[in-house]
Amino acid sequence: MRAYLIFALKRLLQLAVVVFAGVSAAFVVAHFSPISPIETIIGRVAGQSSFSPTAVESLRQTLTELFGYDQPLTQQYLNFWSRFVRGDLGPSLIAFPTPAMELVMRALPWTVGLLTVAIIMAWLLGNILGGLAGYYQNNRPLKAFGIVAIGIQPIPYYIIAFLLVIIFGYLWPVLPISGGFAMAVRPAWSFDFIFSVLHHAILPALSLVLAGIGTWFLGMRALVSNIVTEDYVTYAELGGVNRGTIVMGYVTRNALIPQLTALAMALGGIFSGTIITEQVFSYPGLGTLLIRAVNGGDTGLVLAVSCVSVIAVASAIFIIDLLHPLLDPRVKVG
Amino acid sequence: MLTTFRDLFRYNIEFRIGVVLVSLIVIFSCLSFFSPYVPEQIYTVIPDQPPSLEHWFGTNSRGQDLFWNLTFAFRNTLVFGLIVAVLSRIISIVVGMTAGYLSGWVDRGLMFVNDIFVALPIFPILILFYFVLRNDLDTYTLALIMACLGWPFDARLIRSVGLGLRHREFTRQAIFAGMSPAKIMFEEHLPYVMPIIFSTAMANMIWSIGFEVTLGVLGFTNLNVPTIGTTLYWANNHSAMVVGTWWWVIIPVILIILTFIGLFLLAVSMNEHIDPRSRLRRMGGGNG
Numbered sequence: 001m002r003a004y005l006i007f008a009l010k011r012l013l014q015l016a017v018v019v020f021a022g023v024s025a026a027f028v029v030a031h032f033s034p035i036s037p038i039e040t041i042i043g044r045v046a047g048q049s050s051f052s053p054t055a056v057e058s059l060r061q062t063l064t065e066l067f068g069y070d071q072p073l074t075q076q077y078l079n080f081w082s083r084f085v086r087g088d089l090g091p092s093l094i095a096f097p098t099p100a101m102e103l104v105m106r107a108l109p110w111t112v113g114l115l116t117v118a119i120i121m122a123w124l125l126g127n128i129l130g131g132l133a134g135y136y137q138n139n140r141p142l143k144a145f146g147i148v149a150i151g152i153q154p155i156p157y158y159i160i161a162f163l164l165v166i167i168f169g170y171l172w173p174v175l176p177i178s179g180g181f182a183m184a185v186r187p188a189w190s191f192d193f194i195f196s197v198l199h200h201a202i203l204p205a206l207s208l209v210l211a212g213i214g215t216w217f218l219g220m221r222a223l224v225s226n227i228v229t230e231d232y233v234t235y236a237e238l239g240g241v242n243r244g245t246i247v248m249g250y251v252t253r254n255a256l257i258p259q260l261t262a263l264a265m266a267l268g269g270i271f272s273g274t275i276i277t278e279q280v281f282s283y284p285g286l287g288t289l290l291i292r293a294v295n296g297g298d299t300g301l302v303l304a305v306s307c308v309s310v311i312a313v314a315s316a317i318f319i320i321d322l323l324h325p326l327l328d329p330r331v332k333v334g
Numbered sequence: 335m336l337t338t339f340r341d342l343f344r345y346n347i348e349f350r351i352g353v354v355l356v357s358l359i360v361i362f363s364c365l366s367f368f369s370p371y372v373p374e375q376i377y378t379v380i381p382d383q384p385p386s387l388e389h390w391f392g393t394n395s396r397g398q399d400l401f402w403n404l405t406f407a408f409r410n411t412l413v414f415g416l417i418v419a420v421l422s423r424i425i426s427i428v429v430g431m432t433a434g435y436l437s438g439w440v441d442r443g444l445m446f447v448n449d450i451f452v453a454l455p456i457f458p459i460l461i462l463f464y465f466v467l468r469n470d471l472d473t474y475t476l477a478l479i480m481a482c483l484g485w486p487f488d489a490r491l492i493r494s495v496g497l498g499l500r501h502r503e504f505t506r507q508a509i510f511a512g513m514s515p516a517k518i519m520f521e522e523h524l525p526y527v528m529p530i531i532f533s534t535a536m537a538n539m540i541w542s543i544g545f546e547v548t549l550g551v552l553g554f555t556n557l558n559v560p561t562i563g564t565t566l567y568w569a570n571n572h573s574a575m576v577v578g579t580w581w582w583v584i585i586p587v588i589l590i591i592l593t594f595i596g597l598f599l600l601a602v603s604m605n606e607h608i609d610p611r612s613r614l615r616r617m618g619g620g621n622g
Contacts, residue, residue, distance in 0.1 A: 014446070018453045026462060033466040150348070154598035155591055156544030158551060162566075163587065170575050218602070265452055265487065272457030276548050290458060291552060294465050302465050309458045317453050
């Protein structure tokens with residue numbers, strides 16, 4: 001138990017460093033952006049009516065003080081952190097004056113929901129099928145699935161989502177291809193709303209599952225086809241243990257641990273894929289928000305989305321890593 | 335090295351298909367050197383013509399011949415992928431072999447940095463870079479950024495091989511013979527790492543091209559340079575599927591999928607070849 005605590009503390013330190021480095025890098029990059037949020041606001045205000053140059057100048061001064069750009073860089077950086085800890089990243093520009101953080105928090109549940117469902121489905125399905133394919137190496141349907149998996153696995157998220165939009169948008173329009181729920185439905189805990197949400201989530205989730213399942217299938221098949229040559233498997237077979245028990249209980253279970261590590265390592269990539277997929281399906285999550293923020297020149301919002309993404313992914317990896325020694329008694333912690 | 339390829343070609347059907355697909359795409363992209371059109375020029379041919387004998391892949395709504403335009407697009411995209419692959423290979427070799435051979439605190443430090451990079455969600459970061467650099471984000475800058483983000487997985491893999499080599503007899507021999515660590519790493523150990531470098535290079539190209547296509551389609555890149563991403567961007571921009579110029583979307587998508595499958599098959603078959611157990615099973619024929 002003591003060793004586990006030390007391990008957890010070490011990982012926590014690492015998490016802190018990742019978050020610190022990621023958020024600091026985001027601050028630095030955004031600071032050197034040629035797009036000044038002040039000029040964007042002035043442009044927007046001045047576009048609506050004409051102002052005298054002195055009025056514009058005083059507006060600029062007020063905004064500079066408001067954003068704290070008149071202070072030295074180190075002070076700005078410290079201010080940024082103190083506000084960041086309190087969850088305040090300034091107002092967004094595309095939905096002024098809604099705080100950027102509020103927009104992010106509104107989008108986050110959609111992304112987390114979609115991502116979690118898609119990962120669990122892809123991971124479980126891919127590993128179960130991969131385990132079976134590794135054990136029953138001459139099974140025809142599983143062999144065929146292997147060929148399909150090799151064909152789908154390398155296709156990037158965007159192309160898969162794009163193909164689904166073409167198929168279900170133009171060729172066979174039976175499923176909704178954009179939005180998180182139907183326009184006519186009011187967001188509430190009603191049957192209609194939940195049905196609409198699920199209905200709209202089918203294609204984005206399918207797209208993510210298709211993009212992810214091949215990796216797990218192929219990885220699991222390769223792992224299992226090495227494990228089946230182990231002595232203990234032969235012994236179990238000779239001992240007349242039920243085949244199903246051997247596949248699921250003895251073989252696949254042993255191979256799940258490296259697959260869990262692989263999941264932790266792939267999480268950043270899957271997250272990137274999710275926000276790309278969201279953008280294709282105009283799903284109301286972080287991805288769509290990020291693209292809108294970039295197109296609207298909204299520095300605060302881009303910064304908020306990037307920081308929250310870094311923290312979310314790093315925390316998820318942290319949680320998976322903490323589970324690891326609990327699931328595998330062989331892992332030496334400490 | 336040559337015998338490896340010969341063996342792979344003889345025993346591995348995936349490798350054969352991969353070689354054929356990738357060669358076809360490379361030949362296709364090399365045709366761009368003979369193109370009668372300048373890729374940046376628009377309205378040089380009649381727009382919106384379906385595929386015909388004169389225009390094999392049809393023409394797009396911007397008045398470009400799609401066949402020749404795509405040769406440029408594939409050349410640019412492949413060159414981009416190659417640059418990222420080479421640069422990130424260099425980083426991962428240096429980091430991986432140093433961490434594996436020197437071990438100790440160097441290893442711990444490098445792997446700590448490595449874990450940070452693994453945990454970063456890359457897409458928001460690329461968007462952030464586009465947000466800052468805007469039109470300065472050309473193919474080469476993007477390649478450099480991608481290379482700086484694309485090394486950690488492979489560095490870890492190379493490190494694990496390096497750790498194993500460190501305790502082998504010949505390494506001790508080399509140390510006693512007075513070879514410097516750098517020399518041992520790059521003259522003695524590098525050949526053992528080479529197969530991994532080749533197979534991960536293919537996987538890395540798939541990864542980087544995937545992001546290039548995504549950024550291009552979203553319009554977050556220089557739109558005048560034909561790449562697969564910008565081709566699809568313009569097709570979307572002109573609502574190609576709605577207007578009915580389906581060839582503008584379908585042909586590039588099919589070609590890019592073939593490229594990905596080709597590269598992936600090469601990576602997978604080389605990976606399998608590295609593992610002697612699975613290699614023997616295949617070469618032994620009829621795995622019993």
